[in-house]
Amino acid sequence: MRRLKWLGSxxxxxxxxxxVLGMFGGGEAAAQGKQLTLCWAAWDPANALVELGKxxxxxxxxxxxxxxxxxxSYADRFxxxxxxxxxxxxxxxxxxxxxxxxxxxxxxxxxxxFFDKEHISMDDFVPATVVGYSEWPKxxxxxxxxxxxxxAVGWTYRKxxxxxxxxxxxxxxxxxxxxxxxxxxxxxxxxxxxxxxxxIDGKKVYGAYxxxxxxxxxITMGVTNALYNYGFSYDNPKKxxxxxxxxxxxxxxxxxxxxxxxxxxxxxxxxxxxxxxxxLDAFKSGQVAMQMNxxxxxxxxxxxxxxxxxxxxxxxNPAGPKxxxxxxxxxxxxxxxxxxxxxxALAYIKWFAQPTVQQRWWQLGGYxxxxxxxxxxxxxxxxxxxPQFLESMGIVxxxxxxxxxxxxxxxxxxxxxxxVVADKGTSQQALDLLVKDWTKVFKEQGKDVASQ
Amino acid sequence: xxxxxxxxxAAMTGAGEVALSQPMKHVRGLSDRTIAWLFVAPTIALLxxxxxxPLVWMIRLSFTNLNLSxxxxxxxxIGLDNFTDILGDEDVWFRLQTTARFVLWSVAxxxxxGFGLALLIKRQFRGHSFWTTIILLPMMLSxxxxxxxxxxxxxxxxxxxxxxxxxxxxxxxSSFSMTGEVVLAPWTIVLVDTWMWxxxxxxxxxxxxxxxxxxxxxxxxxxxxxxxxxFWSITLPMTVPFLMLAVLFRAIENFKMFDMVNLLxxxxxxSTTELVSITLKRAAFEKWRTGYSSALAIILFVTVxxxxxxxxxxxxxxxxx
Numbered sequence: 001m002r003r004l005k006w007l008g009s010x011x012x013x014x015x016x017x018x019x020v021l022g023m024f025g026g027g028e029a030a031a032q033g034k035q036l037t038l039c040w041a042a043w044d045p046a047n048a049l050v051e052l053g054k055x056x057x058x059x060x061x062x063x064x065x066x067x068x069x070x071x072x073s074y075a076d077r078f079x080x081x082x083x084x085x086x087x088x089x090x091x092x093x094x095x096x097x098x099x100x101x102x103x104x105x106x107x108x109x110x111x112x113x114f115f116d117k118e119h120i121s122m123d124d125f126v127p128a129t130v131v132g133y134s135e136w137p138k139x140x141x142x143x144x145x146x147x148x149x150x151x152a153v154g155w156t157y158r159k160x161x162x163x164x165x166x167x168x169x170x171x172x173x174x175x176x177x178x179x180x181x182x183x184x185x186x187x188x189x190x191x192x193x194x195x196x197x198x199x200i201d202g203k204k205v206y207g208a209y210x211x212x213x214x215x216x217x218x219i220t221m222g223v224t225n226a227l228y229n230y231g232f233s234y235d236n237p238k239k240x241x242x243x244x245x246x247x248x249x250x251x252x253x254x255x256x257x258x259x260x261x262x263x264x265x266x267x268x269x270x271x272x273x274x275x276x277x278x279x280l281d282a283f284k285s286g287q288v289a290m291q292m293n294x295x296x297x298x299x300x301x302x303x304x305x306x307x308x309x310x311x312x313x314x315x316x317n318p319a320g321p322k323x324x325x326x327x328x329x330x331x332x333x334x335x336x337x338x339x340x341x342x343x344x345a346l347a348y349i350k351w352f353a354q355p356t357v358q359q360r361w362w363q364l365g366g367y368x369x370x371x372x373x374x375x376x377x378x379x380x381x382x383x384x385x386x387p388q389f390l391e392s393m394g395i396v397x398x399x400x401x402x403x404x405x406x407x408x409x410x411x412x413x414x415x416x417x418x419x420v421v422a423d424k425g426t427s428q429q430a431l432d433l434l435v436k437d438w439t440k441v442f443k444e445q446g447k448d449v450a451s452q
Numbered sequence: 453x454x455x456x457x458x459x460x461x462a463a464m465t466g467a468g469e470v471a472l473s474q475p476m477k478h479v480r481g482l483s484d485r486t487i488a489w490l491f492v493a494p495t496i497a498l499l500x501x502x503x504x505x506p507l508v509w510m511i512r513l514s515f516t517n518l519n520l521s522x523x524x525x526x527x528x529x530i531g532l533d534n535f536t537d538i539l540g541d542e543d544v545w546f547r548l549q550t551t552a553r554f555v556l557w558s559v560a561x562x563x564x565x566g567f568g569l570a571l572l573i574k575r576q577f578r579g580h581s582f583w584t585t586i587i588l589l590p591m592m593l594s595x596x597x598x599x600x601x602x603x604x605x606x607x608x609x610x611x612x613x614x615x616x617x618x619x620x621x622x623x624x625x626s627s628f629s630m631t632g633e634v635v636l637a638p639w640t641i642v643l644v645d646t647w648m649w650x651x652x653x654x655x656x657x658x659x660x661x662x663x664x665x666x667x668x669x670x671x672x673x674x675x676x677x678x679x680x681x682x683f684w685s686i687t688l689p690m691t692v693p694f695l696m697l698a699v700l701f702r703a704i705e706n707f708k709m710f711d712m713v714n715l716l717x718x719x720x721x722x723s724t725t726e727l728v729s730i731t732l733k734r735a736a737f738e739k740w741r742t743g744y745s746s747a748l749a750i751i752l753f754v755t756v757x758x759x760x761x762x763x764x765x766x767x768x769x770x771x772x773x
Binding site: 083270405421423 | 517519521522523524525608626629631632714717719720721723736738740741
């Protein structure tokens with residue numbers, strides 16, 4: 001009986017203690033037991049987000065749980081989750097191209113009212129990221145996500161190799177100019193050819209690493225960088241969905257040919273199905289002089305003890321004969337419509353949108369899209385790759401973001417891989433077939449596809 | 453209001469017997485047929501739920517335009533459009549040809565090597581059990597593991613396979629890519645599948661070889677039949693049903709091969725090794741063309757089912773001989 005009494009008084013003390021903590025501990029105790037699941041890809045910035053999220057938990061008391069999936073199965077996994085109205089994710093950092101489907105299918109919560117209520121203005125974010133990650137229909141003020149992770153394709157190079165006098169003089173003797181990070185695609189190919197098969201420190205090295213992956217989105221995210229700069233567009237800006245003569249224009253065919261030439265002349269053997277990780281491996285192991293990859297990986301590469309620091313340099317995707325663009329990457333953060341914790345998820349977005357949090361996001365290795373961060377005078381000096389990132393975000397173009405994007409993407413993967421890696425047909429034939437495939441997809445979607 | 457009888461009390465008074473005998477009476481009143489149905493009903497319900505219902509649902513979907521990535525579009529009945537689309541699609545026919553070539557070569561090699569190994573293993577030699585275990589190892593691995601480690605083995609720069617070929621032929625190791633070249637990639641998937649599944653064929657063949665009674669060979673020896681003659685007149689004819697069974701199992705399995713090939717080549721380079729199962733997976737779970745992929749799945753099902761039926765009839769004829 002005495003023991004029971006003791007237990008009773010202990011329980012009362014605990015309950016009282018909890019009540020006192022509730023009074024003085026604010027949200028933390030009140031939110032005890034609350035949990036949000038955030039879904040994203042498993043990569044370097046995700047680790048930075050986990051670190052950043054600790055501040056949110058400290059302030060709100062809401063525990064953050066993460067579901068990170070490797071890039072190769074990221075789209076399959078989360079689109080399946082959205083399609084099946086699953087409740088795994090409360091917050092989803094979904095790829096930019098999903099926005100059309102997510103909006104049309106009502107997988108995401110529309111954020112306009114929330115933004116108005118919380119005074120979150122899309123004018124405060126880099127315009128390309130707002131169009132790319134948040135808007136559907138594009139260029140209309142209908143927002144389905146908050147720009148979360150700005151990203152684009154950029155290049156790294158071995159600064160230490162480029163600066164060696166013997167390599168410099170050999171390059172000058174061959175090409176009559178100084179060896180420097182390429183500014184045009186012709187220069188890129190020259191530098192690639194120059195390094196291809198060259199022996200450096202007793203090791204055979206290769207010119208460049210480019211995306212060639214077949215299964216998900218790899219080769220498309222690589223080849224578009226060349227295509228845009230050779231004059232490729234997705235459709236006629238004056239006649240939406242008119243692709244004939246635009247997608248398969250002679251200029252676009254030349255861009256595709258160039259990518260194949262680059263693949264043939266300057267990449268390491270066996271890079272027939274390679275994407276982000278293979279590029280990082282190739283660069284970190286000292287195998288290649290230049291690497292195409294997403295800016296998201298550059299903080300990690302800069303910290304690498306073997307190839308980072310003074311040994312690494314960065315450059316913007318080179319210009320082509322018809323323009324200067326780069327492929328947009330990155331994602332926005334959305335509230336999943338089936339979430340049972342929508343209010344908490346919106347609270348996370350409100351917290352994430354704050355300039356101080358965005359500043360810390362950039363410091364931890366994420367890429368903020370907030371103008372207050374990236375337009376700050378000291379931003380270009382805040383990281384070795386910051387100037388290139390800024391420049392790239394000004395010249396980005398994105399793939400289709402239509403609800404049928406997955407079909408459009410897989411068709412392009414097939415046609416481009418067939419031509420570039422499997423040597424099937426000509427570049428013109430590949431793009432002609434692509435127009436045929438895309439026309440069929442849009443017709444199925446009920447779009448009015450103009451043929452001429 | 454129900455009466456609860458305490459078990460102890462029931463045992464003493466016999467009230468439990470009365471309570472228990474009530475349901476028993478009902479059971480006794482059921483016919484054997486009904487009891488049998490009661491027993492199989494849960495299994496049938498389970499089969500209906502997880503096999504038959506999805507199949508019927510899939511057949512229904514195959515006549516629609518359903519695309520899960522555009523589920524906001526109205527669901528329309530489109531008749532046989534999906535089927536005519538598939539059967540008129542050049543790409544699908546290419547994928548079927550690729551699959552047929554893969555099945556043909558891999559099963560042929562597995563049969564020849566598997567049967568050869570079974571003939572060797574049948575002879576009791578020193579270390580016989582050890583070598584049998586070693587030979588069986590590949591088939592015990594998961595196809596995902598096999599796909600991943602062969603990807604590493606075949607890597608042109610660090611993979612031992614290319615270095616081994618280089619040692620034999622003098623061709624530089626990094627000058628060719630087994631999974632990345634149009635000419636080599638189809639053979640690579642055949643090679644890896646053969647490596648993995650030959651032991652399985654060997655086991656079936658071994659069962660066949662061990663089922664041949666010794667007295668037949670003894671009689672043949674009395675008749676002075678040579679080893680070659682014994683092989684052609686006794687061993688081969690008597691193991692044919694087993695060989696045919698192995699062909700059936702492996703052909704069906706390889707027709708739906710997905711995991712290993714997807715990991716090795718992702719169907720590439722280009723679409724060189726894109727088996728029809730990869731096409732189906734892409735249509736269903738990457739492009740989300742549910743109606744179209746349901747139709748493709750039905751076509752594949754009918755193809756395999758039809759071919760297997762013809763084959764089983766042939767197998768039965770061989771057995772009757």
